[in-house]
Amino acid sequence: MGLRPQNIGTEMPHGYAGSYARQPDMIVSTRPAGARIPFGAALKYDAAGAVVPMGAGDTADAFVGVAAREIKSALEYLDQNTGRYAEKEAVPVFQRGAINVICQKGTAVLGGAVYVRVAENTSYPTAAVGGFEAEADGANTMALSNCQWAGPADANKVAELRILTMQSA
Numbered sequence: 001m002g003l004r005p006q007n008i009g010t011e012m013p014h015g016y017a018g019s020y021a022r023q024p025d026m027i028v029s030t031r032p033a034g035a036r037i038p039f040g041a042a043l044k045y046d047a048a049g050a051v052v053p054m055g056a057g058d059t060a061d062a063f064v065g066v067a068a069r070e071i072k073s074a075l076e077y078l079d080q081n082t083g084r085y086a087e088k089e090a091v092p093v094f095q096r097g098a099i100n101v102i103c104q105k106g107t108a109v110l111g112g113a114v115y116v117r118v119a120e121n122t123s124y125p126t127a128a129v130g131g132f133e134a135e136a137d138g139a140n141t142m143a144l145s146n147c148q149w150a151g152p153a154d155a156n157k158v159a160e161l162r163i164l165t166m167q168s169a
Helices: none
Strands: 027-032 042-045 051-053 065-067 090-102 113-117 141-149 158-163
Touching (some): 051 065, 065 158
Antiparallel strands (some): 027 090, 042 065, 065 090, 090 158, 113 141
16 A cells, blocks of 8 residues: 655645734733624724724724634624624733734735725725735825734735734733
């Protein structure tokens, strides 16, 4: 009986948005959700101290981390492919370390700048407000100075985001 070698390809996908990418240099805190939060979302604190997705008009100093992915049951019968936290659920917030996120626009490169979209641009209809990007879009995006891309995205647009330092407790 001879060996049956297998070829699994030359590239492995990163996994899913919100999954941690490397250990042990990571800090993860648990905070209550102040709104529905998808896995891998950029987060900020609301007035009550809960975490909510970043959005229109936010500034880089509001960034507190990324919603980590957890194995849990679907919250809605008709939308079982989108992982998210419901309001008031406990959310693991990546505040330092490497985590997988969707890079919705641009080409992520090792050491490249990370941006979050804070305003819509009709030229890029698939670039959602609050999403991570690898290229600036004027006043429509803001740079996260404490983050870098750790390499290119895979075929599913999942890329490794490295949070270098904690910005907020």
